Amino acid sequence: MRGDAKYSGVARVVHEWALAEAIADYVFKTAPSAKRVRVTVRLGELQAVDEGILEFALREIMKSEGIECEVVLKREDCVLKCRKCGYEWLLKEVEFGEEVREAIHFVPEVVHSYLKCPKCGSRDFEVIKGRGVWVEEVSWE
Amino acid sequence: MRGDAKYSGVARVVHEWALAEAIADYVFKTAPSAKRVRVTVRLGELQAVDEGILEFALREIMKSEGIECEVVLKREDCVLKCRKCGYEWLLKEVEFGEEVREAIHFVPEVVHSYLKCPKCGSRDFEVIKGRGVWVEEVSWE
Amino acid sequence: MMVAQGDPRLAVIGRRLARVARVVPVMSSKGGVGKTLLSCLLALALSERGARVGLLDLDVTNPTAHVVLGADLSKFPEEDRGVVPPLIGGVKFMSVAYYSGENPLPLRGWEIDNVVREVLAVTIWGDLDFLVIDTPPGIGDEVLDVLSYFPKHEPLVVATPSPLTVTSVRRLLKLLTEAVKGELIRVVENMARDNSSIIADLARKFRVGFLGKVRFDEGVDRAVGDIDALRESRMYRDVSMIAEKLL
Amino acid sequence: MMVAQGDPRLAVIGRRLARVARVVPVMSSKGGVGKTLLSCLLALALSERGARVGLLDLDVTNPTAHVVLGADLSKFPEEDRGVVPPLIGGVKFMSVAYYSGENPLPLRGWEIDNVVREVLAVTIWGDLDFLVIDTPPGIGDEVLDVLSYFPKHEPLVVATPSPLTVTSVRRLLKLLTEAVKGELIRVVENMARDNSSIIADLARKFRVGFLGKVRFDEGVDRAVGDIDALRESRMYRDVSMIAEKLL
């Protein structure tokens, strides 16, 4: 799910919940006995995860496990680079329709189905920054 | 070719010559008009390139192009890491026959045909350091 | 104060598969031996026998299982705390094709690995007796991901009795028998035309199971895209007998 | 004082291909359509017509061209300022199988990319009229490397008239026509059994060349591994006509 849906009702149904569970499981595995943690999550522009929903879901899951959790979300701009000709460009310069953005939201790599290098036309480009969800730091005492 | 063959005669026939040409072409492309360069090459333990032959070939090629070239070779130990179980080990701990070492010398990735993770048996391991030939630095004025 | 960083998706895969009893990746280093058709028919046949079945197309850069099943790609799967694979012919079917459509999806290996992680992290299978996985030819990221990320699995190796297939399948069996117990690996001969025993012998040599032959069925290509027609094909009857042995 | 670092192998590829007149990657996103057999027979047929021909097996994790040609893997290719591909049936043949033997070679995509770079950097082809390249199914690292590293190439797309192949080939043609001029792309129909025009129509739709049909040849599998027998097969006669059109 993308966009500015209201959190409370929607948070239970959208797919950001699954990503929040992944982050939660990552925290549980990394710090199995911690009762207070801080988790910093990097959110790549390409996947366009709904920050509000992700944060809400993560807090709910942590609360239900009795863990006090500080959530820090960091947006990362998406940079693309062509492996054929070396050209680098920003996702911001690209326009996609709503359908395509939704597809990329679920599986960011399908950007290769909808985008070509603006300079040479190759689809052999890399998302060098700003793909999706990454745990930048879990810290605990 | 591997091992301690004598340089002068052998250097013209072995495959290290092709790698030296690659390094030379890299230098020509990087610094097309330079007349004096210094090139630092990292040599991964896995490929077991003959340093003497490589250096000899590189000097010969550079000389024939009228370029003064300082060659610095750096050996890098080979470290392997299993993607399945996370185990890390050193190539030094592994024993291969002469045939296998020769095969790996030509195409280092075929190590996956002859080696398994000593802990879990998986072939899904990575050469995280010390694969082959890499130009660490070309510098010129 | 301790600190760690990494990919959260791998951490959740165990939870996603917690209620999946058996994982059956359908494999063969050779292309065109019938992995996709067999995966689809096997999933349908298991489901017809009352099993709760999921089917995952992991041939990421060339997905075709949706063509066999005639799946509707025009809308995205529903979301419910994750992505819920649509029911097709009684089977929960998941594929990257829902998102790539019929466009090319050229990907480098680490991008394929990313797709596999993403799909495994967000797909909500629920309770399954079988998760059947269609895989691509070769031994690249998709196949290594299946072997490395799934806590347990029972590979089904598809072979045809041609010399190039036998070469490829021998390499795959060597790899699989190193990592998985022989009794959990099973071989099926597909497109059998006579009573050659070359594939059965190969299975015996590697001490893995042999589930029998699926005969060459001239009509099956015409049934592609239509589940009812597939269920009436001769190939389906043969695959149903393989399904019986798996149950 | 300026500084740069990087992979030297990519810098030398142009030099290695400098005396190669035409590069013909044999492609098809679908497996089992006959890419390998066709690559081998095409190389043999071009060579028989007097062309200087190289054949490179880039199906890195599942090489099989050496099986078709009956190549001897027991010794490494000779070295002469690089690796010199052995002559087999008049064709300079290079494959990673010289080094991996018949062992499994499971590789991640970036490792495959490394193999391609290494092989392209050290193989000394010399003067060639044609370099034929066998490629794996899917659209992964090997295929992207061919499209990105070769300064020029003329893809030969292999298709069979089955619905799953048509789906896959359509995706590949879409990708290829974006990057390569239509007149440099050619389609061959393989394993043709009747006079269906589905593949010819597909080629027309994408405005690429259509080189004709190679008929299904029941006997060809028995000829695998024996160049003389291959040259006597009916498939070879059909492929020879394709070769004529390429010359």
Ligand SMILES: Nc1ncnc2c1ncn2[C@@H]1O[C@H](COP(=O)(O)OP(=O)(O)O)[C@@H](O)[C@H]1O
């Ligand atoms: N038992 C069979 N009888 C007849 N045709 C078959 C049979 N199994 C597979 N095929 C055909 O072989 C081709 C390749 O099958 P596919 O399932 O796509 O193979 P893979 O997934 O291994 O590449 C398809 O056209 C399919 O219809």
Ligand SMILES: Nc1ncnc2c1ncn2[C@@H]1O[C@H](COP(=O)(O)OP(=O)(O)O)[C@@H](O)[C@H]1O
């Ligand atoms: N024209 C043909 N007639 C009969 N059999 C063929 C023909 N072309 C290919 N084959 C057979 O089809 C199978 C797959 O061929 P192969 O060249 O390995 O395909 P690919 O490289 O596309 O996977 C082999 O068993 C081969 O002998």
Ligand SMILES: [Mg+2]
């Ligand atoms: Mg890419």
Ligand SMILES: [Mg+2]
């Ligand atoms: Mg590996």
Ligand SMILES: [Mg+2]
């Ligand atoms: Mg398939």
Ligand SMILES: [Mg+2]
């Ligand atoms: Mg092949």
Ligand code: NI
């Ligand atoms: Ni969502």
Ligand code: NI
């Ligand atoms: Ni050497």
Ligand SMILES: [Zn+2]
């Ligand atoms: Zn470009």
Ligand SMILES: [Zn+2]
């Ligand atoms: Zn391990």
